[in-house]
Amino acid sequence: MPTNEQRRAAAKRKLDRQLERRAERAKRQRLITIIASVVGVLVVVAAVVTTVIVTKKDSTDTALASTTTSAEPGAEQPAADGRLPEFVAPAGLGSDCQYPAAGQASKKVNPPRTGKIPMDEAEISVSMETDQGNLGLMLDNAKAPCTTNSFASLAGQGYFNDTECHRLTTSESLSVLQCxxxxxxxxxxPGYQFANEYPTNQYQPDNPALQQPVVYPRGTVAMANAGPGTNGSQFFLVYRDSQLPPNYTVFGTIDDTGLATLDKIAGAGVQGGGQDGPPATKVLVKQIQLD
Structure with missing residues (x-):
């Protein structure tokens, strides 16, 4: 028979084991609670992050959709802050380039090919050599395929060889060299004419915005004309931001070397000291070649 002391010792051991099991269960419960709380927080954070990302993506998509819609050809959207409108290719761009005869050619030349113009080459590099320095031009076939096609055709036939750039303007609103x-x-x-392209084709023909000046930025190559659809061979090189209605086809850009050459020519001014006339320093185009 166990003594009273032995029974008390056994009861104590049993109580200690029970307390240990209770403590272990409580510890496990606290750990489970902590894990559940952490998981809950992570779920909430993940939900918030997902919501932010989705909202941001949706907002971006909406902004892009709005931009695309407002820039549709003929949407009559004025250029923001006086800038050229964002380019959106009109239906049929470059698919029907026509060069109807107009007047007597100043130099014998064949008209360019008509109809569909290949547009797989978005840009065409050109070297313009003058007696005042060279200008590297990058023609924008993607925005102005019919214009680029004509310019490349004339250059390839030597039409521009040994010709003078006849006009320089030096006013704050118009700073160009015309050749x-x-x-x-x-x-x-050249004995033919052709229609305007970008930026004119971003507007409806009766849009009043066509009469409002926009900025043709420094480094722009654009066509000179005497009205809609009268483009020929004359073009101008913008050496300082200039204000013009969007009726002059932009078909290329000028590299840094070319801009330095233009700055030198412009620095000499106009003959007679005016702001519009033959450049004081004669500028002879020796040749223009496709690279």
């Missing part, structure tokens, strides 16, 4: 006329008088052309 492309074999007569050197500003009245010559």
């Amino acid at each position: 492309g006329d074999p007569t050197g008088k500003g009245t010559g052309g």
Whole structure:
């Protein structure tokens, strides 16, 4: 028979084991609670992050959709802050380039090919050599395929060789050097004409915005004309941001070397000290070649 002391010792051991099991269960419960709380927090954080990402993505998509819609050809959206409108390719761009005869050619030349113009080459590099320095041009076939097609055709036939840049403007609103006329008088052309492209084709023909000036930025190459659809061979090189209605086809850009050459020419001013006329420093285009 166990003694009273032995029974008390056994009861104590049993109580100690029970307390240990209770403590272990309580510890496990606390750990489970902590884990559940952490998981809950992570779920909430993940939900918040997902919501932020989705909201941001949706907002971006909405903004992109709005931009695309407002920039549709003929949507009559004025350029923001006086800038050229964002380019959106009109239906049929480059698919029907026509060059109807107009006047007498100032220099014998064949008209460019008509109809669909290949647009797989978005940009075409061109070297313009003058007696004042060289200009590297990058023609924008993606925005102005019919214009690029004509310019490349004329250059390839030597139409621009040994011709003078006949006009320089130096006002704050118009700072350009104009070239492309074999007569050197500003009245010559290739014997054909063709329609405007970018930025004119981003507006409806009756849009009043076509009469409002926009900024043709420094480094722009654009076509000179005498009205809608009268593009020929004359083009101008923008050496300082200039204000013009969006009726002059932008078809390329000028590299840094070319801009330095233009700055030198412009620095010499206009003959007679005016702001519009023949450049004081004669500028002879020796040749224009496709690279």
